[in-house]
Amino acid sequence: MTDANLVPLLPAAQVWLTALVVMLLDLFLNEQEKGFLAWISLLGLALCAGET
Amino acid sequence: MILWGSQDTAFRSAIVLDNFALFFTQLFIGVAALTILSSIHYIKETKIHEGEFYALVLFATGGMILMAAANDLIVFFLALETMSIAVYVLTGMWRASSRSSEAAMKYFLMGAFATGFLLYGIALIYGATGSTNLNQISAYLLEPASDWPVYLVGGAFLVLIGFAFKAGAVPFHFWIPDVYEGAPTPVTGLMAVAVKAAAFAAWARILMHKLAPFDSDWASALWVLCILTMTVGNLLAITQSSVKRMLAYSSIAHAGYLLIALVVGEEWGGLPLLFYLLAYACMTAGAFAVVTSLSENNRTREDYSDFAGLGFKRPFLGMAMSLFMLSLAGFPPLAGFTGKFYIFRSAVLSGHTPLAIIGVLNSLLSVVYYLRVIVSMYMEEGGAGAKSWGQSPYLYIAIALAVVGTVYLGIVPAKALEWSRISFFSID
Numbered sequence: 001m002t003d004a005n006l007v008p009l010l011p012a013a014q015v016w017l018t019a020l021v022v023m024l025l026d027l028f029l030n031e032q033e034k035g036f037l038a039w040i041s042l043l044g045l046a047l048c049a050g051e052t
Numbered sequence: 053m054i055l056w057g058s059q060d061t062a063f064r065s066a067i068v069l070d071n072f073a074l075f076f077t078q079l080f081i082g083v084a085a086l087t088i089l090s091s092i093h094y095i096k097e098t099k100i101h102e103g104e105f106y107a108l109v110l111f112a113t114g115g116m117i118l119m120a121a122a123n124d125l126i127v128f129f130l131a132l133e134t135m136s137i138a139v140y141v142l143t144g145m146w147r148a149s150s151r152s153s154e155a156a157m158k159y160f161l162m163g164a165f166a167t168g169f170l171l172y173g174i175a176l177i178y179g180a181t182g183s184t185n186l187n188q189i190s191a192y193l194l195e196p197a198s199d200w201p202v203y204l205v206g207g208a209f210l211v212l213i214g215f216a217f218k219a220g221a222v223p224f225h226f227w228i229p230d231v232y233e234g235a236p237t238p239v240t241g242l243m244a245v246a247v248k249a250a251a252f253a254a255w256a257r258i259l260m261h262k263l264a265p266f267d268s269d270w271a272s273a274l275w276v277l278c279i280l281t282m283t284v285g286n287l288l289a290i291t292q293s294s295v296k297r298m299l300a301y302s303s304i305a306h307a308g309y310l311l312i313a314l315v316v317g318e319e320w321g322g323l324p325l326l327f328y329l330l331a332y333a334c335m336t337a338g339a340f341a342v343v344t345s346l347s348e349n350n351r352t353r354e355d356y357s358d359f360a361g362l363g364f365k366r367p368f369l370g371m372a373m374s375l376f377m378l379s380l381a382g383f384p385p386l387a388g389f390t391g392k393f394y395i396f397r398s399a400v401l402s403g404h405t406p407l408a409i410i411g412v413l414n415s416l417l418s419v420v421y422y423l424r425v426i427v428s429m430y431m432e433e434g435g436a437g438a439k440s441w442g443q444s445p446y447l448y449i450a451i452a453l454a455v456v457g458t459v460y461l462g463i464v465p466a467k468a469l470e471w472s473r474i475s476f477f478s479i480d
Contacts, residue, residue, distance in 0.1 A: 008069035011073075011077045022110065026103025041109065052081075
């Protein structure tokens, strides 16, 4: 039987999801716009911090 | 703050969500944010690929968070590898620098070596207890020690060696100076603070709490490890001419102070361990951010001579670096003093007074090399040109946040101490 409670994985999963979003956006942004990725990363970390 | 106070498990107790895991989640997030803020200008100058850099910092942070929440040796191993692989790549991301590539290769090889120890240890523990789940292993350890197979203690010692390697304890510290020196400076800050904190988080949950019945077996080994780590780290730090390399040896010495908390055991050592990691995070991340600020046009400025006159050319950077150095040396009323006070106090109260005395003597020894930075900044002239030094406002924000943390934890430590106490004693 599988324990389907994923809440304990939430903080790590949220940070990894932010990493995936950053990698995905990296494909579509030009060199001048890439500084934006730092703010996406910080936003993901801030959301995770607020939650924990 | 939604999850604070939770006591939850997932995947048959392989991952736990308690205040201990959440304390470290906050710590890792804070350090990752400081790393990103201090990298924004640096990675543009060094032409490091931005998207990959930020993604790898986040992957490593996720691995650290999972390490603190792991309640199963396999989950712990997966989390450790998630963190380590991301940090290996981050170390070698400055492709124009041969030192960076060399550091990445050294870190990878030594890390793989440590992983081998850890995996053999996990395999032996699994062979003896029939489980990798820490609850089941600690239940097995309630049986009389005379019933344990010999290789169980051997397995526990191999796991201890693996942890010592990751934490940078002597004699498993050889990779630290070269890797810290060669890695891009913001990555060095991440390694010196978050990777070390992740190793100590897992050490506290796994070895200090769950495998506590082994205490009598490895007590003397931990004593030797602790004294060697403090003393060798401090003695070698004195001889360095590079501030970055000095900070690498200083991080070894601080691992020694943290080991005191592990030697004294969970009853006395839990609270000081967590508080010291918090204080250490602020002052060390801040110090590396100041070193980052001196980089310019693909060049690093890491020697003591590069800091000459910094206090007058860049008063804020000089003041901040002085605070970090004084705090690392343990001067009151800064975070480093409060952290060391509680660590040494726990040693005395638990009957390990000689360890506290050696710790205090080592702390005095460290004053030599920390004050040397302040002497360079305020009593020497020359150094790098002032005009073109790092002007990134984000880097200054990161340094200011670290200064606030260092001063706050030193002057008003009560809330952080209570936070540390609640967090440590939430481990079930």
